[in-house]
Amino acid sequence: MSRLSLVILGASGDLTKRLLMPSLFRLHRLGLIPDLNIIGYSIDKWDRDAFLKHIHDSLAEFIADFKETEWTAFSEHLDFVSGTLEADALRALESKLTPSALFYLALPPTLFGQAAQAIGEAGLSEENGDDWRRILIEKPFGTDLESAKVLREQVHSHWDEAQVYRIDHFLGKEATQNLMIFRFANRVLAPVWNAEHIEQVQITYAETLGVENRAVYYDHSGAMRDMLQNHLVQLLTLTAIEPLGRWDGEILRDHKVEVLKSVRPTDDMNANDWAVRGQYCAGMVEGETAVDYCNEPGIPMDTNTETFAALRIEIDNWRWKGVPFYLRSGKRLANNYAEIAVQFKAPAGALPGGIEVDNNWLVFRLAPTMGMDMHMTAKLPGMHLNTHGITLTAPYTQPGQYEVSAYEQLLIDALHGERAHFLRFDEVEWAWRIIDPALKAWQKGMPDLYKAGTQGPDTQSRIMRNGHQWRSLF
Ligand code: BG6
Numbered sequence: 001m002s003r004l005s006l007v008i009l010g011a012s013g014d015l016t017k018r019l020l021m022p023s024l025f026r027l028h029r030l031g032l033i034p035d036l037n038i039i040g041y042s043i044d045k046w047d048r049d050a051f052l053k054h055i056h057d058s059l060a061e062f063i064a065d066f067k068e069t070e071w072t073a074f075s076e077h078l079d080f081v082s083g084t085l086e087a088d089a090l091r092a093l094e095s096k097l098t099p100s101a102l103f104y105l106a107l108p109p110t111l112f113g114q115a116a117q118a119i120g121e122a123g124l125s126e127e128n129g130d131d132w133r134r135i136l137i138e139k140p141f142g143t144d145l146e147s148a149k150v151l152r153e154q155v156h157s158h159w160d161e162a163q164v165y166r167i168d169h170f171l172g173k174e175a176t177q178n179l180m181i182f183r184f185a186n187r188v189l190a191p192v193w194n195a196e197h198i199e200q201v202q203i204t205y206a207e208t209l210g211v212e213n214r215a216v217y218y219d220h221s222g223a224m225r226d227m228l229q230n231h232l233v234q235l236l237t238l239t240a241i242e243p244l245g246r247w248d249g250e251i252l253r254d255h256k257v258e259v260l261k262s263v264r265p266t267d268d269m270n271a272n273d274w275a276v277r278g279q280y281c282a283g284m285v286e287g288e289t290a291v292d293y294c295n296e297p298g299i300p301m302d303t304n305t306e307t308f309a310a311l312r313i314e315i316d317n318w319r320w321k322g323v324p325f326y327l328r329s330g331k332r333l334a335n336n337y338a339e340i341a342v343q344f345k346a347p348a349g350a351l352p353g354g355i356e357v358d359n360n361w362l363v364f365r366l367a368p369t370m371g372m373d374m375h376m377t378a379k380l381p382g383m384h385l386n387t388h389g390i391t392l393t394a395p396y397t398q399p400g401q402y403e404v405s406a407y408e409q410l411l412i413d414a415l416h417g418e419r420a421h422f423l424r425f426d427e428v429e430w431a432w433r434i435i436d437p438a439l440k441a442w443q444k445g446m447p448d449l450y451k452a453g454t455q456g457p458d459t460q461s462r463i464m465r466n467g468h469q470w471r472s473l474f
Helices: 013-030 046-061 068-075 085-097 108-122 145-156 175-184 213-238 249-261 268-274 406-416 425-441 458-463
Strands: 003-010 036-042 076-082 103-104 131-139 162-167 200-207 277-279 284-287 287-289 307-312 323-331 337-344 363-367 372-381 387-395 448-451
Touching: 003 013, 013 036, 013 046, 013 068, 013 406, 036 046, 036 085, 046 068, 046 076, 046 277, 076 085, 085 108, 108 131, 108 145, 108 372, 131 213, 145 425, 162 425, 175 213, 175 363, 200 213, 213 249, 213 277, 213 307, 213 323, 213 337, 249 268, 249 307, 249 425, 249 448, 268 277, 268 307, 268 425, 277 323, 284 337, 307 425, 307 458
Parallel strands: 003 036, 003 103, 036 076, 103 131, 131 162, 200 323, 277 448
Antiparallel strands: 200 337, 277 307, 284 287, 307 323, 337 363, 363 372, 372 387
16 A cells, blocks of 8 residues: 555544544554554644644553554654644645545534535545545434435535545444344355344343533434434344345445335334433442433533434335334443344244243344354253253354454545445435434423433333333343
């Protein structure tokens, strides 16, 4: 690879400190970015030394086996420019850029449009021959369908769709990328992956964390925009997607859009039927007292932002008709736990009457550790013909295997021009179409309260059908 530049706009922010720089440091350690210049850009009036000190101290905090010798080698790749999001200020970057360059908008979402336009106005988005310019935009892309369309226009005023990399970091997670492989590469699963054999799918992303220091962002976003519209909908598409005829990023994204287009249109008039929102109030989480969401620093007392959201989604294609997909995510819940759980139908009349048969569950665990569990029914050891549930468990990685982090994967993909794991605009658009009616219905009224450290609001079971129940988070 010839020399490349990565410009991080928002270089003094939390994302840069917690995720981007640790990922770049690890990639450098692996020898995967020997020719990358990393240029921090921020409104802070720092010089290069101040930036280096900030990054050094955060890496020492976030990298478990941080070594000064590795830092010295890594720091030679770092540079810094202070400036605003105006074209004139951004021109200061020009002399530092290599012909091919990637701009990473690690900025508050409200600044994405302005930044994309200003970089373009500064003439930095223009490509020459084989040299490329790319822009990487964090989520959420817009706050609803209309604002997403406006943002697309702002971005497209200077950038072609092929230059735009919309990140959903869940697509870089190992456990997410395993979904399609595991489904399609295993003969025991491929033939039964449909409505004839599958009863329901539950996708849960539960966190014990509260809003941390992200009050302004989170209170404007809420659980639905922060987690469901992007991360959980993406997990749904990859669980439901049809096999690809050829490995190609565009075909993959076409197939994902097909799934979203097959989702039964949602309606704000009956949102209570398929969507639930909750907000945490004081309770104990992991042995610590958590305050009411509305008493968190920076959150207005009268907020009606949801910290928990759950949805039932129906996919009306031949493969999934009649199989509910339940999605939920929340802050300050009982546990840090994330999974995609697929329940199979119980076999009819397989054992003599009266002997209990549990439905099989295949569980893809995403957090806190990655792995797969198959819950099955076996004979209960003993004289009598009784059954019990057993679990076949596999960790995702074996000792000695390197677990690539999502940001490491996606930074390398973007530098290599691999677009498969980035969102195309139509994916974003169709995801908003599903979510928007709930957001519209939730403009008024209050979310259902739930105690911090619990499973979420009791009302979440309202959207379940066919006697289904949420899986426990304990
Ligand atoms: C982010 C959300 O996109 O994903 C956070 O903004 C959430 O609220 C996070 O905590 C979860 O992702 P991960 O990779 O930390 O599990």
